[in-house]
Amino acid sequence: MCSxxxxxxxRWLRAVRSLQERFSGLTYESPLMDERIEFEPTFDPEPGxxxxxxxxxxxxxxxxxxxxxxxxxxxxxxxxxxxHWDEEEPAFPSLDHFIECDxxxxxxxxxxxxxxxxGEGAKARLDELRGRRPGLRAIRAACGPAMQWWADxxxxxxxxxxxxxxxxxxxxxxxxxxxxxxSL
Numbered sequence: 001m002c003s004x005x006x007x008x009x010x011r012w013l014r015a016v017r018s019l020q021e022r023f024s025g026l027t028y029e030s031p032l033m034d035e036r037i038e039f040e041p042t043f044d045p046e047p048g049x050x051x052x053x054x055x056x057x058x059x060x061x062x063x064x065x066x067x068x069x070x071x072x073x074x075x076x077x078x079x080x081x082x083x084h085w086d087e088e089e090p091a092f093p094s095l096d097h098f099i100e101c102d103x104x105x106x107x108x109x110x111x112x113x114x115x116x117x118x119g120e121g122a123k124a125r126l127d128e129l130r131g132r133r134p135g136l137r138a139i140r141a142a143c144g145p146a147m148q149w150w151a152d153x154x155x156x157x158x159x160x161x162x163x164x165x166x167x168x169x170x171x172x173x174x175x176x177x178x179x180x181x182x183s184l
Contacts, residue, residue, distance in 0.1 A: 016041065019054055022096055025124070027061070031105035032098070032147065033150040036061040039095070057095060092144030100133055100142035108158055110176050122174035126150075126159045130178070154179050 022038040030037040038061055045060045055076055057079065079092040092176040117125045130150070137158065139149040150157040156179050161172040 016054060019057070019095070023057070028102075030058075031109055032102050033060065058098070071118050089145070091146035097142060097144050100139075101144070101147050101149070104139065104142045104156075104161070105147075105158070108156060108175065111156075111177040111180065113175050113177060114155065115174070119172040122172040123161070124172050126157065129155075129157060151179055160164040163170060 003108070023041060027036065031036070032168055037058050041057045043100075056163055057108040078090050079095060079098055088152040092101065113124070133152055133155070135152040136150045137152065138156075139151055142149045146160065148161075150159070150160040156177045158175045159172070160174075
């Protein structure tokens, strides 16, 4: 860190140690990435850009090129997801949020789909559901710019705008499942 930035910031060093201790080596089939992923946060300083990055926080175990990096800035942590050599997009506020999202997605995939929308209709339907169902609340522990989860006593709603922002990937999607999917 000293050679890259000219100083050693103990906050960043503690952050990388913590990330590596908690997540290094974790490997599983990710429903969001649609493939086997591995967590291997690696400190990669880029002098002059004001960002501290941990590359390979998430990376595919195949040649797909999908992956994620953690960016630490004064305002906090952001998990960025994208394809290698492309721009990455903000996806989740932390790796914990990503893992919670994957867990919900895994449960939802095993439950029936009551409704499904893609493209512009997905966001419009989410807005309509939120207006008609005042008890629908965000599941914040699993939400980020990449994926939003909403639930009430009857339904679990999954809205994914992320892939629409990455060229060559599908439009936003919305799926509605029975609320029991969240407890599978």
